[in-house]
Amino acid sequence: MKKIQLVFLFFLFNSFFIDAQNWKNAQWIWNQEDGALNSWIAFRKTVVIKTIPEKALANIAVDSRFWLWINGEMVVFEGGSSRGSSQAGEWNRKEKITPTNTWYEEVDIKKYLKKGKNTIAVLAWYWGRETHKGTYIDSNKGGFLFECDLGDTTITSDVSWKVKKHPAYDSNTIENGNSVVQYPVKYDARKDLNDWSKYAWYSENYNDNNWSFAAEKGKVPTAPWYHLEKNYTEPLVNHGLKNYENNSALNFPFISDGKTIICKLPFNMQITPYFEVEGDSGEIIEITTDNRLNKISTNYTTKAGNQIFESFSWMNGHTVNYTIPAGIRVKSLKYRWMSVGEMVGSFETNDPFYQRLWWMGRNTLFVCARDNFMDCPDRERALWIGDVADQTGYIFYSMDNAGRLLLKKAILNTINFSENKVIGALGPLRVRELPGQSLQFIAQTIWPYYFNTADLETLQKANPYVFDYLSLFEMKANGLPKYRVRASPDSWDWNDWGVKETVDPEPIQAAFYYMALISAKKIAEELGEITQITWYTKRIKTIKESFDTAFWKDGFYSSDILKFKDDRANALAILSGLANPNNYNQIVKNVLIPNKFSSPHFEWMVEEAMCMAGNYEASLNRMKEQYQSQVNQKNLTTLYEMFPRGGSYNHAWNASNTVLSKHIAGIEPTKVGWSQFKVCPNMAHLTTIKQIVPSVQGEIIVAISKKENVFKLDLENPEGTTAIIGIPKKDFNISKVKLGNTIIWNKGKFVDGTFGVTWIGENSDFIKFEVISGKWNFETE
Template identity: 60%
Template sequence: MIMVCLGALSTMAAGEDRVDWKAQWIWQEEDGPANAWVAFRRTIQLEEVPDKVTANISADSKYWLWINGEMVVFEGSVARGPSPHKPWKRVKEIWNRPPEDKPSNTWYEEVDLSGHLKKGENTIAVLAWYWGRETHKGTHIDSGKGGFIFQADLGGELLVSDRHWKAKANSAYALDSGDVGKNIVQENVKYDARKELEDWTAPGFEDSSWEPATEKGVPPTAPWYELEKNYVPALVNHGLQDYISHPAKTFPFVSDGEEIRCKLPFNKQITPYLEIECEAGKSIEIGTDDRHNVIQAYYTSKEGRQTFESFSWMNGHEVIYKIPKGVKVLGLKYRWMSVGEMAGSFECDDPFYQRIWWMGRNTLFVCARDNFMDCPDRERACWIGDVADQASYLFYCMDDAGRQLLKKAIRVTMAYSHDGVYAALGPLRLRELPSQSLQFVDQCIWQYYLNTGDEDTLRYTYPYVREYLGLWKMEKDGLPAYRRGASHDSWDWSDWGEKGTLDAPVIQPALYFMALNSARKMAETLGETKDIAWYDDRIGSMRESFDKKFWKGKFYSSNPKKFQDDRANCLTILSGLASADKHEAIARNVLIPNYYCSPHFEWMVEEALCQAGMPEAALKRMKDRYKGQVSREGMSTLYEMFPNGGTYNHAWNAPNTILSKYIVGIAPTKSGWSEYQILPDMAHLTTMKQVVPSVKGDITVEINRTDKSYRMHLISPQGTTAVVGIPKSSVTPKTIKVNGSVLWNEGSVVGSVPGVSPNGEDDKHIKFNVAPGTWTFSAEGQNP
């Protein structure tokens, strides 16, 4: 045991906002090996305990932290790669190059230790897990070395990781834990309790036989280079929880050797836990019902009563334990870790739409952890087209942690750019997917700014957007030349769906037009006036040329005998290329009858129907497309493919946008939700309730209607102006009251209510500007 007086430790320079690193990266003497689990211990004496103690910590690749025997951090640190350490160089198959060819910086995080330390002796214990691998679809850049770093300011004195810490490889964890394939970086866990270090996290553990930790260098040392603060909040630890059901129903029970299938409330990212009593040498396997899930846990028992939790997370609807016959099972639990808390809600009088919104939110959460990912089982890859789909609805379903994770996806994507191209699978792989790169501009970057008001991130991102759009060459016909990508690793892909129906020559220019318009708004916001004329020239050129080339009288197509594509035509509406007088023809001839797209585009087709003034058609299409998934017993997330193919939890499934933004009608109209609108278009629904977790605070809207009355209850947060619309289609209003006072009667404003003012009307809504507070709008009239 090492006893150290903190007065002997180095002192942090006063008044510096950045971390002045004095700590060493530490590990065992060897740099790895891959899939290594290393334990660290440090015992210190504290004469006084500061009121506030913040530690700066990082690990390559993950860590778990205990203080005085109590767990403080469950799964700290995140996948490497916030930014390159030096200009990124394009090389063939960059993902399998050695670390020295792709030097990247590393994230660190702040951890509040307040309340965990005490006067006198304190023991800090850490378990660090080094992945030591990359994948061609991964979002983690391998450094080539395992490492852990810790630095805490204890009232002006520093506690740092260095050679005074003790280290020992935890041999209970097998280095070879079974093949997980080439697509994800995490490994299985194979744990032999007969080899474990017993109570090594406890204060009284005897660690004199452990070796001093090996110092690997002070930041910004290679291969971790600069340490950048992770601004995404730590994962929320929901604690060990009981399954909602298991075959034995009660504990304890003796296993009969059959599979024990334990049901989760919904598809979650979990770490499984067990408590058993048995003899040594019993082999237990743990997995899930998800056929794509490759992560497994393998546990070999010791003698007596014991517990085990596998720290490599998996997901599914059921956790399956294979426990040998005769083993006494004392408890089976799981731990759910999530990016923030589930936020927002949607309710209505049609159970189908209420359930699909819930399933969509579950899908979003199971596809978010270190990064947004396409799916949590097969790849865990940050495809930026999938992120753009997630961005369409995360603002209705996630709290600030979700917004910060999107910020991370945007900044990291842009940081790993080269020759104007930003990675479509970042940060690890500089692969261009032209359609996804264009989609990312409007549906991800601009929507992030509109929903958060984060101008710093917009300013950081804008030069990359401008440079990328400038790579596109314009043809003599006034449209952009078709782009297949700039490298051997590029992928000319827009969507799955029904084979032979994709009208790519229309899709790509429509996405480019959409990106141009959003980039122009970015330039206006940031005062980049020098770029406005360039955007206007291309926007004008495309507006004049697009119809001449693709409009076929009832829809858009590059070959009308072959293509009547719902994807291509929905984009003409969403981009603004299709004028309003064409919307109905496009909807009736293509968007309503043709079901060609995958879920990646489905929400955009439904959005185009809403923008065409056909919310009932959008809801019908949603029900037609998703009814097989929504009605399937035991399902809580949405599939990759229609009707139910691929993974059963894929990021690009996002019908929530349609219900929240268009049916309830809640959407920001100025950045950061300083102004937003509520313009409902209820179609056949009669009751709706929506909670939106905006950056300004929760917005709660509840709407009820009958044949002759309409009522909206609104709770609007501080710092906002709400534009509230009373729909003319729901009831032909004769009288409108606000908080019981008559404000409008038979076409005219007749009264006044402090905080509410008229905002005119259009063919769909009578509108009012509304200050923060609690409001009830009621309209009386006759059904039209």
């Protein structure tokens, strides 16, 4: 524990040091008001630069978002990260200050600068309201901060900057209620600021004499923004303005007939809509999407003549729907997609159902990620930790480093919102405890994040909070944890949507608690926390000894055999390791095959439990039954909140990708940070699988095929890794295993001599080899 405290104190000292180094003279600036809700504020600054330095790193902070142009060229499209809790923020809360600091971005602006006069233009958007804890903390003041040391010149935000509340944006767009922190856009082009450097219409001679000078709000660190921390997540990937899928059918330019124009996106994604039109003044253009839960829309009033507009409050859907009054000439309709990293992971197979399901799952993951992971991109955009726990498994098969860093942020944000030792689910405007989600977060997010990334620092920060929360659970005389409900002022006794009356809460929570203890013990072992290890070991032992006695009821687990035969509770018994392996087939046959009570939140865990029980075909069959109606909808590219359809049609907790990648393709890490991993496929009826895994070590490329008695496995694994290859014995009569043209295994015996390959034995399922990094081609005879 002392080591963790020292790390924590170092972090605090370092945050103060960053403030001193990076913010020497800059002032937080805004207009005279502290900031009305939903304010769009324009800033301009003209500077003369004699020489262009080797580096020009600008540090920029804002509450809440900013867009930056230099000399009329777009530099940053939507910068800034939602203010949330941080390690130093945790210290502030203990001191009864605010529970947050503010992130700043480091932006290289060198290529946009020129010798002589340069104009910097910034549009800042202040939201001014909170909806869900962990998603955004309002500072109660709009603020913008800028500093860039150019050697002989330092550009800083101060009173010399010009400022103007953008008159075209209407702040009174609150009709979307209180569930999404962002607002719809209402824009009157008749009040536009024209060529102030919003697009590439740069004019050195733009007259900003009627603009005010900025009001200085204080130097760093100052309330309400306090100390600044560099944002460690990666900037959103700007894919640029793109034509819609049905662009050619729209036949630009055309005269609108007043009917809604439906523009197709490649898949459900986060976009900002764009148009170029020509027409009369005072006409109203409406933009929305096909998403019935979408809270964001655009209302645009035209000016006379030609006009270009992009609405900066992002929305999502499969189509973008423009309602343009009759008589207006439509020259162009486009969209801009911004994403967290690139879609680098992939999964292909001969069965189109599973390939499309995996693709839909990945799309769902991406549309539920921006500056935090969220439950859905329409109704809430909130960091619910149970959704994050479901997302965690397939982040590592679908996303690059940007996704891993966003998961790190979710962990740190969550633990720093802990109150009274409770790791809360971060519900609407409060830290809300859902014990099942909090336990799942420990078991299926914190430890797996470390195991997949080797990020020891984050593990060290999380560990005290993990121990504190698990210590809140009381133990009963029978050796099981007391069911925790209404134990904190704001707890919610919720386990799953699904078929609610079939939820068996006691074995579910006991199994989740056991899983959390197992993961917490691994964390403690990694950090050398002997006292914690002893405490965890004792509780693990008593639960293991007591679970069957309490819940095993003639072929399945139940707290009441007349009331519950719950697929969720029985799946967790297998996943946790509490179920006796000798009982796996009974559980699958009696419960997991016939009973389909779970929502997508639990469905992937049921499917995974079936795989762990060795019933891979049954797992795939269940997956197809549950998702068939969605996969068959060709106009649907993401997955619903509830079966068969309900709630949002893009909800984070659809995680069958984890099952397909980890168990069917059989690819998963076996040592921290993917330094070693295994490829032990269980293909069931599938005959081909191709998968790319974007591991922290680099891309892992696997191609597997089986035909009659021939099994082939091709692997390309990154430098510095080793891989355990499992040649499946089921359905094959294998006499030889070849590596290329070289026989390496012959009738039960390893043929030594091939560099980089070691035989590590066989069991009833696989013949196993270990290989160093490189390209490998295995084939059986």
